[in-house]
Amino acid sequence: EADIYQTPRYLVIGTGKKITLECSQTMGHDKMYWYQQDPGMELHLIHYSYGVNSTEKGDLSSESTVSRIRTEHFPLTLESARPSHTSQYLCASSRTTGSGNTIYFGEGSWLTVV
Amino acid sequence: KQEVTQIPAALSVPEGENLVLNCSFTDSAIYNLQWFRQDPGKGLTSLLLIQSSQREQTSGRLNASLDKSSGRSTLYIAASQPGDSATYLCAVSNDYKLSFGAGTTVTVRA
Numbered sequence: 001e002a003d004i005y006q007t008p009r010y011l012v013i014g015t016g017k018k019i020t021l022e023c024s025q026t027m028g029h030d031k032m033y034w035y036q037q038d039p040g041m042e043l044h045l046i047h048y049s050y051g052v053n054s055t056e057k058g059d060l061s062s063e064s065t066v067s068r069i070r071t072e073h074f075p076l077t078l079e080s081a082r083p084s085h086t087s088q089y090l091c092a093s094s095r096t097t098g099s100g101n102t103i104y105f106g107e108g109s110w111l112t113v114v
Numbered sequence: 115k116q117e118v119t120q121i122p123a124a125l126s127v128p129e130g131e132n133l134v135l136n137c138s139f140t141d142s143a144i145y146n147l148q149w150f151r152q153d154p155g156k157g158l159t160s161l162l163l164i165q166s167s168q169r170e171q172t173s174g175r176l177n178a179s180l181d182k183s184s185g186r187s188t189l190y191i192a193a194s195q196p197g198d199s200a201t202y203l204c205a206v207s208n209d210y211k212l213s214f215g216a217g218t219t220v221t222v223r224a
Contacts, residue, residue: 043214090157105157
């Protein structure tokens with residue numbers, strides 16, 4: 001069973017508010033990812049990290065930012081939330097081994113901006 | 115840019131029938147391919163990972179094949195059960211990142 005945790009699971013906030021979605025993993029994985037998924041749609045990579053102090057933007061342009069100060073922690077921040085940010089945000093982690101880089105997902109954070 | 119397509123988008127079968135889910139991708143230079151299951155309102159659970167050098171992987175009632183040259187993978191689920199109802203996602207890995215299909219939503223009727 002994967003040990004990757006996201007908080008909050010569900011959040012409703014007003015436009016213009018700052019929000020941080022937390023993601024932690026206890027598996028010692030070096031790679032971590034944030035995906036965005038609208039209902040019934042594909043997952044899109046918005047940020048990833050190869051390790052501490054390493055962060056990159058993904059394929060989908062996002063107004064969010066991330067940080068990776070500790071291996072186990074990869075928070076995502078929206079400085080000023082807008083209704084267009086309403087979506088599900090999925091955090092994931094992986095470690096490349098000889099058998100491949102199986103990726104593990106958290107249960108997701110559902111964000112609604114009103 | 116890698117494009118991943120899953121057909122059909124939705125599937126409804128009676129209990130006991132075998133399921134066949136298809137995935138195609140445009141760039142055959144992949145490291146591996148993974149099949150995931152997603153339940154409503156939940157994250158993703160990895161089902162099977164096939165390395166680019168492999169042709170298939172099996173786990174219990176699940177079998178996944180990979181034909182890298184033609185850009186195709188198929189997930190077979192034998193003797194389907196109502197608990198198999200979920201959305202199944204295919205993802206291909208090019209180096210550090212996964213590209214996902216939109217998924218096939220499966221309903222198994224009791």
